[in-house]
Amino acid sequence: MAALCVALPAVAASLLPLLLLVSWKRWRGARAKRHVLIVVLGDVGRSPRMQYHALSFVQSGFAVTLLGFCDSRPYEELLQNSRIQIVSLTELQKLPVGPYIFQYGLKVVFQSVHLLWKLICREPAAYIFLQNPPGLPAIAVCWFVGFLCGSKLIIDWHNYGYTIMGLVHGPSHCLVLLAKWYEKLCGRLSHLNLCVTNSMREDLAENWSIKAVTVYDKPASFFKETPLDLQHQLFMKLGCTYPAFKARLEPLDLATERSAFTERDAQSGVVTHLRGRPALLISSTSWTEDEDFSILLTALESKGPLKEYYCSLISQKCFHHIQVCTPWLEAEDYPLLLGSADLGVCLHKSSSGLDLPMKVVDMFGCCLPVCAVNFRCLHELVKHEENGLVFEDAEELAGQLQMLFSKFPDPAGKLNQFRKNLRESEQLRWDESWKQTVLPLVMDT
Numbered sequence: 001m002a003a004l005c006v007a008l009p010a011v012a013a014s015l016l017p018l019l020l021l022v023s024w025k026r027w028r029g030a031r032a033k034r035h036v037l038i039v040v041l042g043d044v045g046r047s048p049r050m051q052y053h054a055l056s057f058v059q060s061g062f063a064v065t066l067l068g069f070c071d072s073r074p075y076e077e078l079l080q081n082s083r084i085q086i087v088s089l090t091e092l093q094k095l096p097v098g099p100y101i102f103q104y105g106l107k108v109v110f111q112s113v114h115l116l117w118k119l120i121c122r123e124p125a126a127y128i129f130l131q132n133p134p135g136l137p138a139i140a141v142c143w144f145v146g147f148l149c150g151s152k153l154i155i156d157w158h159n160y161g162y163t164i165m166g167l168v169h170g171p172s173h174c175l176v177l178l179a180k181w182y183e184k185l186c187g188r189l190s191h192l193n194l195c196v197t198n199s200m201r202e203d204l205a206e207n208w209s210i211k212a213v214t215v216y217d218k219p220a221s222f223f224k225e226t227p228l229d230l231q232h233q234l235f236m237k238l239g240c241t242y243p244a245f246k247a248r249l250e251p252l253d254l255a256t257e258r259s260a261f262t263e264r265d266a267q268s269g270v271v272t273h274l275r276g277r278p279a280l281l282i283s284s285t286s287w288t289e290d291e292d293f294s295i296l297l298t299a300l301e302s303k304g305p306l307k308e309y310y311c312s313l314i315s316q317k318c319f320h321h322i323q324v325c326t327p328w329l330e331a332e333d334y335p336l337l338l339g340s341a342d343l344g345v346c347l348h349k350s351s352s353g354l355d356l357p358m359k360v361v362d363m364f365g366c367c368l369p370v371c372a373v374n375f376r377c378l379h380e381l382v383k384h385e386e387n388g389l390v391f392e393d394a395e396e397l398a399g400q401l402q403m404l405f406s407k408f409p410d411p412a413g414k415l416n417q418f419r420k421n422l423r424e425s426e427q428l429r430w431d432e433s434w435k436q437t438v439l440p441l442v443m444d445t
Helices: 002-032 048-059 076-080 100-120 138-149 161-169 174-189 198-208 228-239 294-302 307-316 333-338 358-365 394-405 414-424 430-444
Strands: 035-043 063-069 084-088 127-132 152-157 192-195 262-264 271-273 343-346 370-373 388-391
Touching: 035 048, 035 100, 035 138, 048 063, 048 076, 048 084, 048 127, 048 152, 048 430, 063 100, 076 084, 100 138, 100 174, 127 138, 138 152, 138 174, 152 174, 161 174, 174 198, 192 198, 192 430, 228 262, 228 271, 228 333, 294 394, 333 358, 343 358, 343 394, 358 370, 370 394, 388 394, 394 414
Parallel strands: 035 063, 035 127, 063 084, 127 152, 152 192, 343 370, 370 388
Antiparallel strands: 262 271
């Protein structure tokens, strides 16, 4: 009996910390019920999908804390929303000394400690919603914080981080192999996985034993065809900085406003397309290794970190009847320009072959036909000869451009037919798609 009396207090004492931890988690969980932490170990302003997620969570009654680098300005709607708090993460700049592996290791350690501190200091959350890539070290840190605080980890797979590293270092580099092992191991720690294509969903299941749900990128409501008067305002604004948007010839009536593409009548104020106007071709780019911009430059000659390289190539080309402009657009001007263009060109080649270019999604939202370079899962988005054309190389793209623009503007041409098909497709927008796919999953989780 004496032994039993001694043992019971000892057991109770050993269980007390565990009971306190469970009670603490439940208390935090009750407070966290309608709060989401969204983590982007990258530039928030260049992560449109995560910004869309944040806005959709808020529309569904959640409060959102969005953590990421604040290098470029996010959407105004995000900044003006009182239920969204943006927390800036500090990016460790590249050190001028030491081997690359040492620098990278130091960066990972710094990001781990910094992200852990920032997450622990936030209000408790029901979910930690993480963009991957980059997932090193974010997946492990987010899982650990979730374990401590009772938050459920949701990973949104946009691509595989190790394949992006492989573009720079090669697929057999030790860091790339380490990143692949880490991503595969830690990716299984999440409570819910989303991904951007069916091809990625199948690959995650077959090769990584991760069950994911496909959530296709969809255009936001502000990606739409731009009315002619707004086109004119945009062209006049851009013409102040970029000569390509200025009129080639001044109008006879000096009161008439004229751009390279449009003019506004001085008397009526009506805007019309300029007679004999050039076609406006747009190719959105982040100047990264997964886009070969030389394909477009070579095709035109026939008819990010790499921007300086491609700008130097442009300066060496001798184009006839072609002007190349590389503007940096304000966030609100980008959808307006897409909605004003005649053709989009996509040069994105997925590092994994499993993700889709969001720029094409935005172009389709503006009913803008696209010529896109082919890769493994492109067929999930671009339908050849239906909403655009698919090409393999510069020679094929050159032939497509010549065919599309030979009689421009031609009301009976393929460009107009593709645009008509896009208008009639009645594309689902992001908000509706999110409510149908993501919200039920989150509530079930």
